[in-house]
Amino acid sequence: MKVALAQINPTVGDFSANLARIVDAAERAATMHAELVLFPELAICGYPPADLLEKMAFLDRAQEGVAELARWTAVAGRPAILCGSVERANVPEGKRARNMAVLLDGGEQVFLQAKRLLPFYDVFDEQRYFEPAAEQTLTVWRGRQLAVTICEDAWNDKLFWPERRYAIDPVDELMRGWPEGAGPRLILNISASPYWKGKRGVREEMLGALARRHGATVAMVNQVGGNDSLIFDGSSLVVSPDGVVRARGLSFTEDLVVFETEQESLREPDERVAGAARDERDEIAATWDALVLGTRDYLRKCGFRTALVGLSGGIDSALVAAIAVEALGAENVTGIGMPSEYSSSGSIEDARALADNLKIRFELVAIREIFEQEMAALEPMFRGTAFGLAEENLQARIRGSLLMALSNKTGAIVLTTGNKSEMSTGYCTLYGDMVGGLAVIADVWKTRVYALCAYANRECEVIPRSTMEKPPSAELRPGQKDTDSLPPYEVLDPILEAYVERYESAAEIAEAQGLELDVVESVLKLVERSEYKRQQAALVLKVTEKSFGLGRRFPIAVKVQV
């Protein structure tokens, strides 16, 4: 039997467009003689719908979508559809919705399985919305037993995970207890599994282990596309019972993978992601692709066509501009240079060279006179005080207000250029360089910003060498360097990564990294003191396992022992 995995890119709440995408993919699968087409988790409404699930009209619209799709399958010769959607739970107690997989065939809903394991950690809030399935049932369809699971349901194999989040293993419940050879041969998993660094490798190992353990083919279809902070990579998988990956969907783009359940793959794995062991070079390319897709989709789904990037001549804004150009096209990106008296002459030249390389429009707006005017207005209150943080931030905020004025005037979105090291330490100005609709690289450590710039320059020099080689500086006072306030990034980033992503304590970090405790503590205190800035930050594209935003919920008015 031929089965198709249709990794589509839905927009949350855009039911008609999502249904059109589903039907389009199903029609293409039909031309390839697929009998069954799988679509991702919540494909009809898009994942994650968040509190839209608390609106009954939203659940009802999804239910209508299921009925429309069922009608589509009524025409003879069309494939059956296994698709993710939501429905009202209709239970006297508990949550109002269910996250479910529906099997539609011959005009009817022939099987339904609700999700059993509802993730509620990091960015996932599913227990906020969904009643879990009481149990897992096999379905026999066209003479075959199908083990249907939804995303997390397949992520709790006790032989694979050293620590488990749930006591239940739905896959094991479906697959165990059969006499040799009589059990289901096909485990289907419909997912909305967001990308982060290293996750594609984990998925392959995990599904490989599952396939081997249960002696079944595992087919996983994953959503693709950016929805707010989350970037779904697709990378759908077919793993044969020996644990070998037989087919892969493309990463970061829609794709349709058709496989024969009784044969080897009909399709060669995509070249760039081939091989189970992905190296660091692959992950840099994947992060780049993720950021491009996340940027493109956020703008498209919000209705923006064009973007503005403040270009300082530094490496962060250069990277964001390069990503924006790949996402939107050079004609849709404008760079704005906003020099002050503390900007080095090289900075303007570097910004202009970048704009030339990227073939984007570049405008200069000087802020010196505005700054002087604001200082004059503040003079009665600032009199007798030294130049300091207020004056530094004021320059950044003037730049922010100019970018926003241009955004309001032209309808272009401002892309924020701060990196994760800055966001962690608060080395950034709220309402200044933090303004914008999307923080493109705020989940990328500074040391990885360099690697991504090198990747951007892989074919020719896009980001000027002088931008990559000069010491990082905010250029908000004469001769300023980042290292005046922070340890060098090669020292800083590993400390931050241990604290922000893995929640290690100061003592553990100092011990593991061979650093003085007070150096570590002074960095961690910066993280704690800047939580208020992060809570007002633009939406961050998530590319690591722990990014700022919804997946990391810390209070502000606290006393924290680092």
Place this chain on the structure above:
Amino acid sequence: MKVALAQINPTVGDFSANLARIVDAAERAATMHAELVLFPELAICGYPPADLLEKMAFLDRAQEGVAELARWTAVAGRPAILCGSVERANVPEGKRARNMAVLLDGGEQVFLQAKRLLPFYDVFDEQRYFEPAAEQTLTVWRGRQLAVTICEDAWNDKLFWPERRYAIDPVDELMRGWPEGAGPRLILNISASPYWKGKRGVREEMLGALARRHGATVAMVNQVGGNDSLIFDGSSLVVSPDGVVRARGLSFTEDLVVFETEQESLREPDERVAGAARDERDEIAATWDALVLGTRDYLRKCGFRTALVGLSGGIDSALVAAIAVEALGAENVTGIGMPSEYSSSGSIEDARALADNLKIRFELVAIREIFEQEMAALEPMFRGTAFGLAEENLQARIRGSLLMALSNKTGAIVLTTGNKSEMSTGYCTLYGDMVGGLAVIADVWKTRVYALCAYANRECEVIPRSTMEKPPSAELRPGQKDTDSLPPYEVLDPILEAYVERYESAAEIAEAQGLELDVVESVLKLVERSEYKRQQAALVLKVTEKSFGLGRRFPIAVKVQV
């Protein structure tokens, strides 16, 4: 037996200070001959600790705190303590922490009950962190059966709630099945139950129903104080088996309520909150008290002493300044007037009159020249375009940058002055009037802003009459009125309340409120279009059942059918 309810105001993560507060209250209870003192849910670490619970060192520090408190009870003559804390769950699968009540007596931990019902809706994320209790157990202590519950555990009585969130009722499990007269006579509930409009009345009815149903005295101790967005009101309660409230803790301040389990209350209910049926007037006073406490605690717990408020002469900033003065003292509040060429002369006079009435410092910083300088800088790009949104927002953003410059220079926090009607419709400028560390009245509808101002003026005119009587205007272009862009607030607010707080659809609202569908739809579209602004807003003090912030999680890049 005398039992004390110690409603304390902990700071999240400040273990030593919280323990000191607990010991201090326990010592006072001892002088009043209490044998047992109850402290709120998670009193040792403060509620809500959010993702701090994912740090093992945090759980261990709380466990040390329990041991310290146990040692305190070792001294003869001291009361026993029933206190909320967290500990490691130590289960092979599932969450790493438990939310628990510990009974400490004679130097030992003599009883432990984990929380069974873990709320996961609105602002509550408890299933993200905690393993639930497997079961509820009664304890017999000093010859008495105690039914110990934690907050939500008491909120699921099937006879009281028309819709229930959980199938289990822990109180019922503890209390049912006893022969007449042999069951527990005392239900203890340790809570961290945040204030919102109407909630104190619900608590009294709900606990009254529980007391009557089970024929037991119910004693509930509640946390008090502001922790970020949440304002805990205290209002601890003792309800006798006939459902009558026998004692109430004060609202919005620390308090110690001592009652005799075998007698009527030793203490008269606090006068201002007396009477189960609270009217609208009481709720206005309560909202005022909540905002004062929320403001005071946010500043104190963040380490701020002073605040800045931009005074436009309008009613919102006037209310925020009045709240700030009650919270911080007039000497710690500064009003900043920032007139532009579109400000009416009355606006400055009103702002100055307010500052005089409040006895706060008032400074004027004109923005006209700065605006002209920014417009000159933008002229090459703005040439030939009409005055519009960009120019309006620019003025607001200049004001924002000036306020932040003053904040950076003086160490005062900026208080944001937008109301809930503005936040709902996006009738506010991101990085402009939205700047600040705390959005004091962003959960207060404009129509209630007037009521709160009347309350502020209850003894003498603080907020000038002209401020209250003039038509609302952003004063960002000549002759501008809010009603140019929005329906009058008496029409707008009920629409918004139905949509934002109760998730009604446009059709339902039009029907219920007798409005044209297109009027309603145009308002709701404003709500949907401004989600991106709310996600970058300052922390909002929550005073209604559904406020903006963590309790309302909507995606941005979506298509929403209103």
